[in-house]
Amino acid sequence: MNKNITDVKGFTCWGAHSGVKSMRRDLAIIFSERPCVASATYTTNKVVAEPLKLTRKHLKDKKAQVLICNAGNANACTGIQGRKGAEAMAKTAAKLLGLKNEDVIVASTGLIGEPFPTEDIVGGIKENIPKLTNRREAGSFAANAILTTDTFAKEGFSEMMLDGINVTMAGIAKGSGMIHPNMATMLAFIVSDVNIDPDILDETVKECVDDTFNMITVDGDTSTNDMVAVMCNGMADNPVINSKEQASYLIFRSKLRELMLHLAKLIVSDGEGSSKFIEYTVKNARDRNTAKKLVRAISSSVLVKTAMFGRDPNWGRIVCASGNAGVHFNYKKADLFMGDTEHLVKVLDKGKPVEYDRNFVKKLLREAHIRVIMDVNSGNAQMTGYGSDLTTDYVLFNSVYTT
Numbered sequence: 001m002n003k004n005i006t007d008v009k010g011f012t013c014w015g016a017h018s019g020v021k022s023m024r025r026d027l028a029i030i031f032s033e034r035p036c037v038a039s040a041t042y043t044t045n046k047v048v049a050e051p052l053k054l055t056r057k058h059l060k061d062k063k064a065q066v067l068i069c070n071a072g073n074a075n076a077c078t079g080i081q082g083r084k085g086a087e088a089m090a091k092t093a094a095k096l097l098g099l100k101n102e103d104v105i106v107a108s109t110g111l112i113g114e115p116f117p118t119e120d121i122v123g124g125i126k127e128n129i130p131k132l133t134n135r136r137e138a139g140s141f142a143a144n145a146i147l148t149t150d151t152f153a154k155e156g157f158s159e160m161m162l163d164g165i166n167v168t169m170a171g172i173a174k175g176s177g178m179i180h181p182n183m184a185t186m187l188a189f190i191v192s193d194v195n196i197d198p199d200i201l202d203e204t205v206k207e208c209v210d211d212t213f214n215m216i217t218v219d220g221d222t223s224t225n226d227m228v229a230v231m232c233n234g235m236a237d238n239p240v241i242n243s244k245e246q247a248s249y250l251i252f253r254s255k256l257r258e259l260m261l262h263l264a265k266l267i268v269s270d271g272e273g274s275s276k277f278i279e280y281t282v283k284n285a286r287d288r289n290t291a292k293k294l295v296r297a298i299s300s301s302v303l304v305k306t307a308m309f310g311r312d313p314n315w316g317r318i319v320c321a322s323g324n325a326g327v328h329f330n331y332k333k334a335d336l337f338m339g340d341t342e343h344l345v346k347v348l349d350k351g352k353p354v355e356y357d358r359n360f361v362k363k364l365l366r367e368a369h370i371r372v373i374m375d376v377n378s379g380n381a382q383m384t385g386y387g388s389d390l391t392t393d394y395v396l397f398n399s400v401y402t403t
Contacts, residue, residue, distance in 0.1 A: 003157040004139030005170040009193040010034050010235040012132040015145030018124025020072035020110070020117050025145035027124040028172075030067040030189060031097065031132050036231040037198035038064035038105065039205040041213075043226040049076035050086040050116075051106040052227060058090070058102045062198035064231055067189055068093050069107040069146050070121050071174070076112045076224040085118035092122050096129045105229050107187055109148055109174060112224060143172040146187055150174055154266040158255050162248040165238040167194045171259055175267035188213065188228040188263050194252060195234035197242040204253050205230050212260040215292070215385035216268050217299050228260070268386045273394030276308055276370050281384045283375040290327040291383035297325035298372070305390035311365040313338050313358060315347045318372065328378070335375040340367040350377075 005011055010033045018027040040059055042052050058064065068089050075082045090104035108116075132138075143153035154173040159166060175186030209228050234240075241249045269277050280299045285291035298304055301321035307314040315336050322329045336348035338361060345361050346354050364370075 006139040015141030019120040028145035039202040040229040050082040067105040075108040085116035173263040193236040271388035274388035286379040295385035299387035309389035
């Protein structure tokens with residue numbers, strides 16, 4: 001079994017069935033024996049689920065020690081009943097672990113607008129906190145307990161040497177549908193034993209999320225429950241990272257971004273009904289923001305997604321989406337390439353169509369991993385994002401989601 005969150009010093013966890021779902025595990029608990037510095041990013045949707053509202057309050061001091069997540073009910077648009085349910089989750093966990101309520105991160109995922117099953121979840125917390133362990137299977141249980149429409153658990157592990165000391169980091173994530181840049185229906189929980197200043201961690205988490213989770217899309221919908229939370233307990237006892245100038249900071253930041261990108265790619269690869277993982281790169285843009293917005297516009301376009309599903313090298317749709325990005329774009333300077341992981345074919349040269357073997361390109365677009373690269377020839381900035389195609393299976397699945 002691969003290393004996971006149980007291999008990070010000081011962390012224990014568990015994943016169990018509390019009764020919200022009929023069969024699968026639906027309650028995950030991650031606990032640190034030592035208080036952690038913590039940071040989180042949240043959905044940009046104006047409709048925010050109750051657990052996110054509560055967690056925002058709890059993390060004002062950038063401290064936490066336990067994370068509780070239920071699956072099967074989003075606890076969104078649930079009013080006072082939902083707010084009390086989220087508070088009950090935190091209060092129950094805190095009491096059993098001897099913590100303050102504010103030391104608890106609360107998360108939920110599942111159907112929106114359904115009454116929150118507080119009694120089932122509180123009962124599950126009471127039953128399963130005594131089961132917290134660092135046995136490796138517990139990490140797998142926790143990863144599976146946060147899933148909804150996902151077809152597989154998403155986990156990652158990383159380690160690094162900081163000032164001669166081994167530091168570890170691990171994470172779990174969920175997400176399959178309603179995935180769109182700027183946080184979407186996805187959750188990611190990362191733990192580390194690194195010793196780091198809370199303000200430095202907070203800045204770094206936001207920067208890395210912007211480069212990774214905020215650069216993925218499946219269907220263009222941003223949800224109510226999205227969160228990336230990071231907890232670091234300092235138990236590696238490395239010299240504290242308190243400056244972005246430290247060599248140890250640069251290593252930590254690189255490893256955190258690497259882990260986030262790994263989890264983000266797993267989410268896209270599990271997109272609801274999707275048949276393709278598509279990597280979009282914009283090169284030589286005026287600046288980073290321009291490159292990012294172009295990538296987002298292209299990867300989010302329904303017409304581009306359907307073209308990818310149909311194996312149609314329709315470069316006009318990519319140019320059209322770029323023109324709608326709200327940033328400077330001169331298609332007369334653009335070069336465009338399409339292909340798979342091994343072959344790229346130029347289909348546009350300085351805005352003019354190129355003669356190419358259409359049947360060969362259609363064959364390349366049949367592959368599960370596709371690349372689209374656009375060189376806008378206007379500067380030096382580059383960004384890459386990830387998306388999926390839009391299939392008939394996606395439409396069918398989401399047309400009967402609640403029934």
